[in-house]
Amino acid sequence: MLDPRSIVFILAALSLLMAIVLSAMPSSMSDRQSGARHWSIGMLGVSIASVLYGLRGFAPDFFSMALANAVSLVAVALLYSGGRAFFGLPRHKPALIAALVISNLALLYFLYVEDHYASRVVVYSAVSGVLLFLVCRDVLIHRPRQADRARFPYLFTAFSVLFDVLVSCARIINALFVSSGGSDFLAPTPINALYFSTHSLLAICISVGFILMLNERLHARLQYQLSHDALTNAYSRSMIFELAQHELDSNQHPISLLLLDIDHFKQVNDSLGHQGGDAVLKHFVHTLADNLRHDEPLGRYGGEEFVVLLRNTPARDANATAERLRQAIADTPYRDGQNEYPLTASIGCATTHERQSLEQLLQQADTALYQAKRGGRNRVEHA
Template sequence: MKPDPNEQFAALRQRYAAQLAERVAAILSAWQHLEQSRWEKSVGLEVRQLAHKLAGSAAMFGFADLGSVAREIDLGLQAWLEHDHLPDIVTRQRLAHQITLLQRMVPQDQSHTAEAPPAEPSQLSATTSSVSTAAPAEAAPTTTAVMPEQELSIPRETNKLPRTIILVEDDREYAHTLAEQLRLFNYDIHLVTDLEGLPTLVRAINPAAIIMDIVFPSGDLSGIEAIAALQRERTAPVPVIYISQRDDFNARLAAVRSGGHAYFAKPVDAGQLINALDRLTGNEEPIPLRVLIVDDDPDFGNRCVRELEVAGIHARAITDPRETLDHLQVFRPDLLILDMYMPICSGKELASIIRQQDRYVGMPIVFLSAETNRTQQQAALSLGADDFLAKPITPTDLVAAISARAVRARYLQRFLLRDSLTGLLNHQAVEEELAREFARAERLQQPLSIAIIDIDHFKRVNDSYGHLIGDQVLRSFARLLQQRLRQSDLIGRHGGEEFLVALPNTSLTEARTLIDSLRSSFAALRHYGPNGMFNVTFSAGIAGYPHHRSQVGVMQAADAALYQAKRAGRNRVIVDAHRDDAPPFVLATAKDTATTKTETVWRALIISSNGIQRRLLRQSLSERGFMYDMINDVEHALKYKSPTPPNLILVDMTQIEGTHTAKLVQLREYFTNARIVTIAPATAEPRAATTVTFGADDYLLVPLAAGTLQALLNRLAASERSN
């Protein structure tokens, strides 16, 4: 059963209420410290940050009055911090009174706070969320682990279901020919050769669209008249595309007046018709917008996540600004929301760091803060931010402001990364994505197959039919690839008439079957030029990892296989039969992964004070019957003694960050015969990868995906054997 949004929010509100006393107590403690320190500015800044955080989140959870008092404290301290002199006695008395008032406003009976009506209903609309709704005693998560969608083991079958289309055409031969073309693009076609049976069929199957001829024996506009009568009987009209030998103004006007969405004169180019069908039937699943929120208040961040998720936007909230770059690379958001004031790094500083990197120059940055000083807001915007939104903010305003900018950013990003003719990734973008896929295949030790496809004799097509027709051939082929491949597969136009397809977790045998099926379908596709109908074919070369151990090696092998296909007569698929000297890993199925053993007997030492990490690793090692021991930190590890020294060191990355060289050298010198592997959250993969350059043998991401640990051990064992 889907969770009740009201119950979810009530749980969040109750948890927030349970933490209010602790939050206010922290403000009081800092305030007392401020008075004892004779108004030292560093202490005053701490009080202001605590009040600022409370002011920004309280109203969203129904404590608007309390939030207003916190805002007064925030603004009062801000005015003092911006000047060199001490505040006068009146200001100090007013602040002290507001601190006392804040204490009194904390709910005493928290058992009923979740049921209390919100002070501002418009700011607390019911939403759904992926945020944990655990009991109030549990702390809210401060970060959200980002696992790349591509890490999942995706089955080879596409998840795109065929859309049902009714084709009404009394020319049986032409109808069957056109239906065959449309089925190549994953459409389910129902043929009707007379108008009488149309209403019954429409009621029976409720089609996604109707393709209707206009001229029938009963009249030159009979098709349009039949559609007009059909639509009058329906509450929701069916999208209609007209096809006809007639190309005159009167026929087109009648088609428009009947509600027709498109009109094609015969002979109809299947590629153009497919484009129109895709637009009408929505046969392209939209990818939800992604938003990353950086705010040191976990409750406020989680609340924003809830509001955005209910609007169909994928959102993630983190509290540590230092994790932002890792999340940007892994989660790849369309838009970034920043708080202005955070203890580790301010929002303005974080925006400057991000804008210094070319890859993020075009990504919108929106400040969402309780800051009301226009000068401070303008200073933040001058650093490259796109907007400044003030807390508290209603869910409607939040979604409206964020979605509009995110949509525009995605459109601009698509313009930069996509080939303007085919809509596929352009050369540079597909090369960058391929590097990511190759690195992922290496890390997970999963196969990756790459196909380089080239349209046969494409220059002849341009010379014989013109460049406009040639462009249409390329668009039709691109559409065929998009319809038949998975969303996780990588498709790009590599240049001219050459295309590149990368198939994650797909063996060479599976890749050959798939690409050859596409070859057969494309060869059957009919194109229309000034001189009549013609067909086009393609040739392809396939190579993959682990048969070749580098991306360059795979690309060279695929290109060589393509050259072989061309020399052998074209219109064929050749799979590279060569391998690098390095032995590939043994691919294990999901069934036997858990029982796969390496020849090496591993004795592990886990260096981590992270309870979750220790528990996950202990469970994984125990399942495989490995010996292991645990130590909290590197200092104690360097004093570790055992009659059977460990040959595998699993060290938490936070234990060595900032001192990569020194700590790793110490571990390497102390455990001379051990392999050293750093442990890091999935969101910190770029930082984890750098530890390898400082002396680590490998790295391991948690939470552990299926087969990840075994893949790591296979890699380490293979490198030991090669040494």
């Protein structure tokens, strides 16, 4: 059986490794992954505290006990703050600092005023256990719920943290009901070996969980960037076509496509400049999004042209939707300060027939759009 001192030094080495891995992540993501830096510094704190604990009997108690406890609690607080930052939640800094100050004063009291090992265990384990429980709660409550987001990284992290909370509770119970002096902290007993072994394993599991969460979020962001237009946040051309092709392949007819074009957009660019034109495109997409259901995806076809996919929508309903969108655009001018710029759109609509390809459907919608433009613009035409 490994003695607790050896396990503590192993924990120090593994925590330092996790700190290095986590520290590399924010710089490679331009600091967009909030929380990673907190977790990195927190794991570095666990490593430093473990080394100080391991020096028990070779270094003064101030370093191997008082300072080690303080660094360890700050490290746990950083893990909590990192989780809050990761999910964009308030970090409650004043309350957190107050809790750390009070708990460390209590630890100093039970070391220098009244040397009582069990009380130190209870104070330390209670504070760290509560903070870790709050980490678990935040991960479970605020983890992404979208169907296309992975669940495993968040559940793995939450249950790893929860298990560490249970270990802290077990340590409190052991300290309260089993007589133990201060010299027993690194004594080679089964209880100490079990505690430090479990704690070391869980510290690594929690770090791995953080890394999995960071990677999942990065993957989700990359997926979003690949599937959405960078300027307007509408679906990209390839993505809207992929969605349309999937609907065609599923043989769930009828399917309708709306092809929308902002009328006289060149004049908009000429009068407002290209930045103003970009703002108009964003305004246009925002107006459409406000008037579409969640199951009616909008994509940018190119330039000032956009595509709306209408699932299980016959020609009659597609025309009604197109007319509603046309009216909404006309009723929602673009505002630049005190100035208003009226907008209109021409819309071509096409509805599938059996065994019709996506190319044929797009061609029909494009033909209808051309007819709407030739007919005076600001109108809807159906192929």
